Amino acid sequence: MSTSSNATPAPPPPPPPPIKPKSGVRTALEYTGIPPSWLEKRPKLPSRNWLIFLSTTSAITGWYLYDRSECKRIKQEYVERVQHLAEVSVHTLERPRRVAVFGCRWPGDEEYEQSLKYFRKYVKPILVAAAVDYDLIKCKRQGDLAAYVEDQTRARRRLDAGLDSDPESLRMLPTYKNPQERRQVELQGGWIVVGRPALKELLAGLYRGWNGTLARVDREEALANELESDGHFDEPPEDEDSPTLPPPPSTQHHTSPVLGALATQLSQSQLSLRPRSSSSSTPEELAPIDPTAPLPALPPIALVPFLNHIGIPQVPLMILDFFNQRHKVRSGAEVGYQIVMGATRPFNASSSESAVSKSTSDLDFGLETEGYFKSSLNKRPQEIEEAREKYYKTLAEKLKTARAIARGTREMTTEEQNNPPPSEVELRAERMKKELLWRRDLEGWEIVKPGQAPVWDDRFTEALRVFTDPTTN
Numbered sequence: 257m258s259t260s261s262n263a264t265p266a267p268p269p270p271p272p273p274p275i276k277p278k279s280g281v282r283t284a285l286e287y288t289g290i291p292p293s294w295l296e297k298r299p300k301l302p303s304r305n306w307l308i309f310l311s312t313t314s315a316i317t318g319w320y321l322y323d324r325s326e327c328k329r330i331k332q333e334y335v336e337r338v339q340h341l342a343e344v345s346v347h348t349l350e351r352p353r354r355v356a357v358f359g360c361r362w363p364g365d366e367e368y369e370q371s372l373k374y375f376r377k378y379v380k381p382i383l384v385a386a387a388v389d390y391d392l393i394k395c396k397r398q399g400d401l402a403a404y405v406e407d408q409t410r411a412r413r414r415l416d417a418g419l420d421s422d423p424e425s426l427r428m429l430p431t432y433k434n435p436q437e438r439r440q441v442e443l444q445g446g447w448i449v450v451g452r453p454a455l456k457e458l459l460a461g462l463y464r465g466w467n468g469t470l471a472r473v474d475r476e477e478a479l480a481n482e483l484e485s486d487g488h489f490d491e492p493p494e495d496e497d498s499p500t501l502p503p504p505p506s507t508q509h510h511t512s513p514v515l516g517a518l519a520t521q522l523s524q525s526q527l528s529l530r531p532r533s534s535s536s537s538t539p540e541e542l543a544p545i546d547p548t549a550p551l552p553a554l555p556p557i558a559l560v561p562f563l564n565h566i567g568i569p570q571v572p573l574m575i576l577d578f579f580n581q582r583h584k585v586r587s588g589a590e591v592g593y594q595i596v597m598g599a600t601r602p603f604n605a606s607s608s609e610s611a612v613s614k615s616t617s618d619l620d621f622g623l624e625t626e627g628y629f630k631s632s633l634n635k636r637p638q639e640i641e642e643a644r645e646k647y648y649k650t651l652a653e654k655l656k657t658a659r660a661i662a663r664g665t666r667e668m669t670t671e672e673q674n675n676p677p678p679s680e681v682e683l684r685a686e687r688m689k690k691e692l693l694w695r696r697d698l699e700g701w702e703i704v705k706p707g708q709a710p711v712w713d714d715r716f717t718e719a720l721r722v723f724t725d726p727t728t729n
Contacts, residue, residue: 319579326582334589335385338596342387349431351441354389355595356555359450360401360457362564363704364630368396370564371450378588379448379560379595386596390448397693399700401457402464403475409465410473419470419540442555446595446723451562452622453704456711458557460703463711466551471541479691488651489684551719556600558723559618560591563625570628590725599726605717618722619710626706636701640694647690655683 285295302310346352359371372392383390395401414420415435426432433441449455565574577584604618658680660666668676678686702708 316579323579323582327585330582330585330589331381334382334593337593338382338386341596342385344387351431352387352389353445354391354441355383355445355448355558356391356393357448357450358393358401358405358454358458359562360395360454360704361398362451362566363398363453363701364566364633365564369394371454371562374562374584374588375448375450375560378584379592382589382592382596388596395457397696397700398453398704399457399696401454402461402700402703403696405458405461406465406468407473409462410468410470413465414470417470417540419538439552443553444598446556446558447554448558448560448591448595450560451564452625455559455621456704456708457700459716460711462554462716463713466713466715467545467547469537469542469545471537476688476692479695480688483688483691488648488687489655489680492656547715549715551715553721554716554719556721556723557603558591558595559621561587561622563622563628565628567630591723594723594725597726599724599728600721601724603717603720603722605712619712629706633701633705637698640698644690644694647687651683651687654678655680658683 282295286292301307357372357375359369359375361368362370372394375392380390393401393404395404411420412435415422422432422435447458449458565571565577604616606617654677657677661668661672661677662679703711
């Protein structure tokens with residue numbers, strides 16, 4: 257069979273596309289050893305998931321960078337407003353202006369310096385730029401600030417009444433100032449109160465300091481006097497039916513030294529814990545207080561807003577705060593600027609619901625922050641009472657063991673020899689320490705707990721002032 261002569265030949269293949277000449281950069285990159293396949297890839301849009309990831313991280317990073325740049329700008333703005341005051345020359349013996357910073361422990365927080373850290377980060381830079389010095393009043397436990405202010409107020413009253421005087425070593429210094437001059441320095445400075453708990457403790461300390469007697473108060477001695485007659489360390493009545501056993505032969509020759517050493521320790525311990533006799537107080541110290549007598553002017557107060565988020569439920573608020581530091585910087589810088597400029601106004605103690613005055617009461621300062629206290633703190637009094645009951649249940653057995661070993665009526669076991677039980681003196685000191693902490697914590701919580709209004713004396717109205725923006729005067 258033959259092939260048809262009129263069959264159509266196959267079309268010729270299309271010519272190859274023209275080769276695009278390589279650029280000089282492409283040629284140079286090929287000679288560097290980079291694989292050609294890397295240079296031939298074409299860019300394309302990322303996948304959907306990558307777009308979501310990149311947009312989210314870019315937004316968060318931009319938010320963070322913007323917030324931190326605003327923090328620097330705001331801080332620098334207020335520093336430039338006050339830094340010219342640091343260039344003013346003063347006398348060699350003249351002290352710079354000084355303020356006292358009151359920050360107490362935030363309820364429920366194990367770190368007691370959070371409020372002072374807040375001051376250092378947001379208020380301190382403005383004071384340093386204006387050459388204003390400061391003293392930090394550190395209070396480790398709830399109620400310590402109230403006790404400190406009470407003691408300082410009583411010490412001032414004793415100086416003014418002539419019951420105490422400055423030591424001779426202090427009066428011989430070239431920088432010595434008499435109490436009147438020191439009062440003027442304090443009035444030119446001020447008090448910085450960080451957060452609502454600190455304001456409550458400050459007012460409680462002022463109230464007790466100005467309304468109590470002038471007699472010196474030693475809280476440990478007063479507590480020791482109270483605990484001395486509570487019966488927990490009394491000797492139990494002897495059982496007449498039970499025979500009195502002599503000490504073991506191996507300890508008979510040690511009984512007398514042991515009892516002698518115990519008696520010496522007990523006498524020293526009781527002497528150190530015994531309060532001073534009330535007869536040592538003079539009539540001037542025990543004189544009643546006139547509740548209508550006006551108070552002298554007190555240093556002006558700077559109210560620094562402070563909120564400390566604690567607990568897992570408040571983690572979203574912590575994250576939000578992390579990206580909004582600029583608001584804290586501005587708030588702290590404004591308070592620092594007010595302190596530096598020194599403009600003040602009267603303390604407003606009127607009710608915020610008053611129809612006459614619609615201005616916010618200073619007693620309501622930071623009231624909204626109490627809603628962020630941990631709810632478990634409301635059980636604090638109950639927890640303290642349970643801890644006290646549990647401790648006293650075991651105290652009787654510990655005391656019995658300590659007295660038996662000290663008197664030689666029984667020998668120590670092998671375990672007791674490896675871990676000696678506490679002596680009676682150590683048990684007394686331990687009970688004293690625990691009672692001090694329990695009562696101090698309970699007293700401090702009663703001052704700062706939510707719903708508890710700040711302690712107020714009408715005489716504070718004329719004595720207290722608050723720093724304010726100088727442009728509003």
